[in-house]
Amino acid sequence: MALVTSLGSASGLPLSTLLSSITVSENAPLNALTNQQTAYNAKLSAYGTVQSALSTLQAAAAQLANPTLFQSIAPTSSAPAVLTATAGTTAASGSYSINVSQLAQAQSLATPGVANTASTIGSGTVTLQFGTVSGGTLDPVTGKYSGATFTADSTRAAASITINSSNSSMAGIRDAINSNKAMGVTATIVSDGSSSPNRLVLTSNTTGATSSMKISVSGDAALSNLLANDPAGTQNLQQTVEAKNAQLTVNGIAVTSASNTVKEAVQGVTMTLLGTSSSTLSLQNNTASVQTAITNFVTAYNSLQTQTKQLTAFSADAASHSYQQAPLAGDSTLRNIQMRIRDTMNTPQPALVGGTGAPLTMLAQIGVTFQADGTMAVDSTKLTTALNTNLSGVQNLFSSASGTTGFGSTMSTLLAGFTASSGPLSSAVSGLNSSLKTLATQMTSTQSMISTTIARYTKQFTDLDSLIAGMNQTSNYLTQQFAAINGTSK
Template identity: 25%
Template sequence: MVRIGGLASGMDIDTIVSDLMKAERIPLDKLTQKKQVLEWQRDDYRSMNTLLSDFDDYIFDNMTLQKDFLKKTVTSSLSSAVTATANTNSGNVNTAIVVDKLATSTNWISNSPITYDQNTFASDTVIQLKVTNGDGTQSMVTNSDGTKSDVIELTIKAGSTLEDVLKQLSSKKELGINVFAENGKVAMTKNDTGSGSSITIVNEAAKTLFTDLGFQDVANSAVPSTLTATTTGDNAEFTINGLATSKASNTFEINNVTYTLNDVTNGKAATISVSNDTDNMVDKIVQFVNKYNEMIEKINGKVSETRYRDYQPLSDEEKEAMTEKQVELWEEKAKSGLIKNDSILASSLTKMRTALYSPYTGTGGNSDFNQLAEIGIKTTNNYRDNGKLTVDETKLREAITKDPQAVFQMFSGATRITTTAADGSTSTKDSTVLSELGLTKRLRNIISDTVESIEKKAGKLTSSNSQFLIGRNIVDLNSQIDRFENRLTQIENRYWKQFSAMESAIQKANSQSAYLMQQFA
């Protein structure tokens, strides 16, 4: 369409049409503002979900497993000779250990020069060996059909070099040996310790291999035959709390305590003391309380945030007329209070408070320590804190020292319910009764429900707009905006058509006037 910009009338048609369209665009600006508010609101909801999920991850990583929560402290009076670690099921004990001898490994060294070369086996050859470990147990392999066998097989490829063969022997985990060649001899060492180690040659191919590796003691022996050890391994010999005993390994477990013997004690006793790691448990609970307080402070801040309804999102033109700082301050108020008094978040906070205040009556509970108040955790006296917790560390430490298992169960325990299906199969899951769930399990359930509800309303990063409520509203607004922009185009074209017609009429009148004036002249 040809647009005539006021040449005949002398009027600034561009400015007039622009001003008229500003008035026409007011409803469109409101739609755009409404869309922006929804997007900000969506982002606020998602930030709350991120906050909740982060707290949930913290609980899972730090408060769920007993091994992370109920740790033990172990000390040794002779740490250079004996060290130990204890799992959560160990008792608080003192153990005296006198180490007389350390466990050692068995060695085999060839007694003749190596004659093996790449021509030893003209074709791929299977060698068969049997291995007894240092503790006297037989090393087993699993066959392709799932059966177990004590015959360990290796296939030596035709043309394999000495280095290839030694590497293959060392890498076969069922053999459990370290093999190397030096100065024309082959040395083999059992990876584990103990006096029970042995290697048996099972077939003729294995006999040929080890003969060529220099183990002449099997050259004239019928198979199966056992290699003669150069140095026989020893069992560790020690006295524990007065009882003389021996072990094939220098590392062994007794009553959930794992001991490691590093040296003989020359008649002295190493005292190993196991106790509860109270500091670890106190730290875990204090950190949990701090994380909880941070989370509810941010959520409470959002649901009580002031809403400034006079501050609507700025248009591009309005932003251009303001400084960056002015825009920042304006948008700070425009974004404020978008999820004020949200029912999902407010309900979640109430449920969390109820969950933390309710006593634990599930498996492993202790009526003396089944509520937070009984271990020194209470809400603050300031009502403006909206349910924040405070910790009396002295009382908490006393409770943990007295019954750490009960404190752990109050936080992370649960009564387990076993159900039997019609086909006879059974399944076990946590009870659905609130009091029979530990505090962290209750919180995780509430967080899971809250996150799900918010995702239905505001989605997540991977969600399309059609998958959540706010997104569907944005889609609807986008459709309205598109339709309104088409309508504005039509209105603007109409204005220009009308002004162009006026300009044409004025031009025509001017031409006629000029003609008449010419005639009269």
């Protein structure tokens, strides 16, 4: 409430100063509540920081708890221009000699040329089938077969388009083919520079020997003469690119693929063929990913330790008899969380039965150790050696198929519980929010009482000021009258 700054001016009494002192005194309980509110909000913010750090650590632990992290394979090709590769979860380490003798190709056929792509050719129905051309001889100059047979691919249905007055030109036929995705080919017009330069080129959208084309035409002879093409009979189109399978050997074993993407020729591996030549495909355990995951876990753990140390700090100044404390200094919720994390990290894991190396049960065995300040440090050399010589032991140290053992599994479960909606942090936050709500009610009530009290004092002081001012006026009047009477008597 605003003070009456002229209060006391009439009476000459220090009523304004007195009212200010009373106001400060009456506001003391409200100031205490405000300070408490500030402390609660600081605690809420601190809990949010802890929650974020725990979530980051939990994500790092969950990655280490996943057994597939330790089973990942990194493929390397000695000749990336010949092939590249990716590995799935079923891939195993090993080395393979790959020789690519032929890449898969998609067949291309070219029609005879026409002078004008907009001129009418004819009408009818064009039907296209995919299949395999076998036997016979291919003339490399004319691009046509003699004595060959065509076997339709039973897994793919024939597709047809209708040619009429709306699309009877070469450009119209091209557009009709491309608009019908079921045809499975792409049509383009190529100019060869001759007197009738425009040739319609059909290219299969699928590579492999089973994707050779047979085109049947029912309708005008002109349309048939342009498009009809039976590898085992009349061929009006020229084959410019033969449909071929990829051919390669894997450790001397012949492999055929309709696509240049070859899957499972090596278990769990997908190879992409890019050229014809030899390459060595090496499959090694991807220890770099494991090492990164362990380092990320240590970094997240150290970040949590640094933040909790800052949030629980306490300092005292003996000279001034004062102290300062962080929002969570002495906080039992955070102290219990820290204690349970330390206990979990110091609990030995069960030794791996049937592993390839010495049993690993503690982090120190792989070069991850605790420091005097509570943080962890990584001996990269020792960790690299453990990963290269005893990967199964490292896997057991962090994860398990059951998800109940391993530092990654146990820490992930523990931390998920801390950050869950029913966890200790959520309970502490709920308690603070409840206290803040109660505090807000108390502050509103206290402010109302203070306002009422100050208003009462203000009225009383105003009345007192007016009363004394009136008495002073009476006193002055009487003094004047007495002086006048004395003057007359003389």
